[in-house]
Amino acid sequence: MSAAGRARPGGRTARVRRAVLDATLAELGEHGPDALTVDAVAARAGVHRATVHRRWTDVGGLLADVLTDAGQDGWTPPDTGTLAGDLAELNREVHAALVARPPVTTAVIAAAGRSPEAAAALRAFWEDRYARCAVVVERAVERGDAAPGTDPRTVLVAATAPVFHHVVLLGGPLGIERALEYAALAARAVTPVSPPR
Secondary structure, eight states, X not given: OXXXXXXXXXXXXXXXXXXXXXXXXXXXXXXXXXXXXXXXXXXXXTSOXXXXXXXXXXXXXXXXXXXXXXXXXXXXXXXXXXXXXXXHHHHHXXXXXXXXXXXXXXXXXXXXXXXXXXXXXXXXHHHHHHHHHHHHHHHHHHHTSSOTTOOHHHHHHHHHHHHHIIIIISOOOOOHHHHHHHHHHHHHHTSOOOOOO
């Protein structure tokens, strides 16, 4: 990952980084990922193209830093009081991210196949999100909504993977109601069966 993605520099360096990241998002939103170029980002940000090349190398580096920046937030997973409700809210957020404009998530996913920096940023982003979301399943186990020993990663992947499959791999529309159905299925799969009375 680029130096820009590893640290939060101050002063002029921070202003340049912010301008470049904002320009990347603006270009992505207006022209899409296929038309995103270093030259266009540099021109919109008002910096020399050599600066962008030196710090971010290429479009993959720009997208990687955009994703890294997005991951440095205070986001926490929902707490609706039930596993099914929490997974439904997570799927609602995943769906929103995948169909959002500018298409940051899908652009980084596409760039990951061509850019080691984008691939590394994507892995780090999802590892962070899965780690933050583990509490959803841990709370469910404590409440008795999920069986003891339930693996958080398995449940989270089972709930969200169909949304990624439909939107990213198949490239087709997925109604939010279907995304919520997938969350409900994942929740039911780990709900303990009450012993007979």
